[in-house]
Structures are given as C-alpha cells and as structure tokens.
Amino acid sequence: MTVTDPACRTEHLPASPAGIARAAAILRAGGTAAFPTETVYGLGADATDGQAVAKIYAAKGRPQFNPLIAHTADTAQAMALGVFDAQARRLAEAFWPGPLTLIVPAAANCPVSDLARAGLPSLGLRVPDHPVAHALLTAFGRPVCAPSANRSGHVSATTAEHVLADLDGRIGAVLDGGATRVGVESTIIACLDGHPALLRAGGVPRQAIEAALGQPLRARPHGEKGAVVAPGMLASHYAPRTIVRLDATRIDRDEAALLFGPAALPGSETALAAVNLSPSGNLHEAAANLFAALRRLDQSGAAAIAVAPIPADGLGEAIRDRLARAAVRE
Numbered sequence: 001m002t003v004t005d006p007a008c009r010t011e012h013l014p015a016s017p018a019g020i021a022r023a024a025a026i027l028r029a030g031g032t033a034a035f036p037t038e039t040v041y042g043l044g045a046d047a048t049d050g051q052a053v054a055k056i057y058a059a060k061g062r063p064q065f066n067p068l069i070a071h072t073a074d075t076a077q078a079m080a081l082g083v084f085d086a087q088a089r090r091l092a093e094a095f096w097p098g099p100l101t102l103i104v105p106a107a108a109n110c111p112v113s114d115l116a117r118a119g120l121p122s123l124g125l126r127v128p129d130h131p132v133a134h135a136l137l138t139a140f141g142r143p144v145c146a147p148s149a150n151r152s153g154h155v156s157a158t159t160a161e162h163v164l165a166d167l168d169g170r171i172g173a174v175l176d177g178g179a180t181r182v183g184v185e186s187t188i189i190a191c192l193d194g195h196p197a198l199l200r201a202g203g204v205p206r207q208a209i210e211a212a213l214g215q216p217l218r219a220r221p222h223g224e225k226g227a228v229v230a231p232g233m234l235a236s237h238y239a240p241r242t243i244v245r246l247d248a249t250r251i252d253r254d255e256a257a258l259l260f261g262p263a264a265l266p267g268s269e270t271a272l273a274a275v276n277l278s279p280s281g282n283l284h285e286a287a288a289n290l291f292a293a294l295r296r297l298d299q300s301g302a303a304a305i306a307v308a309p310i311p312a313d314g315l316g317e318a319i320r321d322r323l324a325r326a327a328v329r330e
C-alpha cells in the first residue's frame, strides 16, 4: 500500500474556480485534498474509494479504528446514504447545511467504503455550510470523507497555513479559503435508537438542538474500555505539546495565558505570552480563535498554558470540551 500521496508535493491552491476544479481532479484521481469548511479544514478523499481513504489515515497518522465523516453537497445526497428516523430528519432540516454531524445507520446500498466507516454499521454525515466546500463537493459529485486536517493528536487547523504546518508533503493539495468562521468542529449527534445522543459538543449549541427536537439530548454513551462507542473521543485528541492548566485564577511568570473576556487575570501582564480569545466575552469569537491561539501559545516556550475560566453555555460547551482534552496528558 502506498502510505502517502505519490507526488508528495502539496499544491497550495487558491479558492478560485480553477483551484476548486484542480482539487476535484485530485480527488477523482484517488488523492487527498484539504479544504475549508465553516468549522475547521477537512482532509478530503473519495469516501467510496478505500485506497484513497487509506491515504488520509496515513497522512494524519490516525488510528485506523476512528471512523470518518462523509460530507455531501446537499441534504438530499446525505439522506441517500443513511437511514434517517423522524428525529434525524428534523435535525437535518433544521441545521443543514451547517456545523452538525448526524450518526445514522448506513443505508443498505451505502457506497461509503468500509475503511471510512471503520467497519461500523453506522455512518457520520455532514453538509458543510461553506461556499468553497460546497463548490468542491458539487464538482466532485460523490461523498467526500474528511477528518480535521491536522496530524493525529494535534489541534484542528483553521487556516491553510496550519494545514501545511502539519501536513505539507503528506497530502495532494490544500484549497485556501482563509480562516474558518466557526472555529470548532461540528456537533455530533447519534440518531441510532430513537434517543438522540450528544457525542461531541461543537458548532451548534446543545440548546439549539434540544429546542429543535423538543426533548433533552442523551449524554454520550459509555462503552467498554477501548471500545469505539464514540470514537475520536481519545482523551488527548486536541493536545498541544505544552501542559494546559484550566480555570486558572492567576498566571505565573513562566506561563502563557489564554484569556477570555474583559476581566484581567492577576499575572497576565507579566506572562510569557498572552492571547485573549474574545476581549468582549463573545463565545462565537472565542471559538473561531481557539485553535490558532493554542498553536501560537504552544510555540511560546512557556512551561504551561494557563486558561482563564470560560462559561459553559452555548458554544462554551464545545470550547471547554476541547480545552479539557488539551489538558489531558497521554
């Protein structure tokens, strides 16, 4: 098996019609192309081609048991790939295109490769809300499976530069659509047994989903140790190299500060480096800045990244989830 794209020269493509056509051609030839979505950059390959999918796992250095989300240009295409119960249909209608992934049983004739699904009978589906992603998916015409375009275990990439920092020379191309708007990954809801469950907090706040369903979401099911109940929930999934210290009430001199809101934390003026995710305390702005801030502070040489308290409502749930994972050491 070829472990990376044969060319191994990563094309940095503009998000122009020509760039999009080139990325679609690379996908058609069984290669990998990273592209922007509204959440984070995805590393795409033809979801129906197991050999193409294998290149994603190889480029990311990702454990093979972790299934991938299949992205489609529109809701009708997504619905043809899975079995949607009334609740899944309601969520698709309310939030697609948008930062929501639905896990549903795969349709009987589902063309998504076993490797992309990691052998599971279910399938993750998403219709991104981004003009470049939409144009690429439309030009390609088949489902594109795409995990976040970062090396396994690193924080997700929200710019083409961050994609290249992790994957240059390991993927066919990156389509450069600038910084992503939402900044955290999609919310993942499993609709498998009539009781929709939140598998990952993300770009659509839990409250909005519960309002659309008219019922509370179930918590993430807990599986056997090591079982892939909610895969990708590897504890250290988003870990920077630097130690991360949560809910800090003061910053030490050898630390970097990740701040939120207008209130100053004692010690932040003498910190080695500091980034405020949103000086006005806006959670949308904070989500959009999160991964770039973690990358920057990770390079500061600080002994630790001290994180100010962040509220848990709305997008705060996803932000706190990613930071909690970043704080876990392997």
Ligand code: TXA
Binding pocket: 037, 039, 040, 041, 042, 043, 066, 067, 068, 069, 101, 103, 120, 122, 123, 124, 126, 146, 147, 148, 149, 184, 185, 186, 187, 188, 199, 229, 230, 231, 232, 233
């Ligand atoms: O916003 C996003 O969701 C981005 C953009 C590129 O779409 N994608 C993304 O993919 O975050 P990834 O692979 O980094 O995370 C997808 C998560 C993983 O935790 C994976 O295990 C889970 O979705 N997943 C995919 N299919 C699943 C399935 N059938 N059952 C349970 N979890 C699944």
Ligand code: MG
Binding pocket: 147, 148, 156
């Ligand atoms: Mg990821």
